[in-house]
Amino acid sequence: MGIFDKNKFDSVKTDWSTHWDFFKPLNNEFNFTVDAAADAENCKVERYWDEQTDGLKQDWNNEIVWCNPPYGRxxxxxxxxxxxxxxxxxxxxxxxxxxxxxxxxHKLCLAADEVRFVKGRPKFYNYANEDKEATHGLPVPLCLVIYKPNSNGCKIGTYDWRK
Ligand SMILES: C[S@@+](CC[C@H](N)C(=O)[O-])C[C@H]1O[C@@H](n2cnc3c(N)ncnc32)[C@H](O)[C@@H]1O
Incomplete structure (x- = not known):
């Protein structure tokens, strides 16, 4: 067993879906053009890339990307x-x-424009089990990492979606 509790957050499972209450304030702030890691059920933006189209192979230049990737290697x-x-x-x-x-x-996140440490333990949807309620809180601390053109170094702050 890895860092995840097998009964709740199986490390093999990759489609935990972000809660709309968590996502919406971010979308209001950034106005995302694409969800880079999604499927038809869990996409947060109308335009999305899935395993087939492969978000890693797409052109991200000039996009405003939302990305909650599979938490693997x-x-x-x-x-x-x-x-x-x-x-x-x-x-x-x-x-x-x-x-x-x-x-x-250290190499990648602290070289971003901004890191916001997520306060508390947000709930996720588990569509794979036809669980439409967001009841699963990840047992690891989460953060938002933001890359922007013309960055002046990494700002550190908090994201409290419960406000
Ligand atoms: C943690 S979920 C995020 C779901 C959703 N986008 C959200 O934020 O709620 C990761 C998603 O990425 C998809 N995925 C896995 N590999 C991918 C790839 N190479 N390109 C695009 N999506 C991928 C998975 O199928 C899964 O649906």
Missing amino acids: NVPEWLKKGQEAAKNGGTSVFLIPARTNTIWF
């Missing part, structure tokens, strides 16, 4: 995509585990 790869896109006009907002002791967190 590829998280740094997704972050790199956002970091590269910011050099070419792309903005991206990631919701990821705040694994602050990892090399990738």
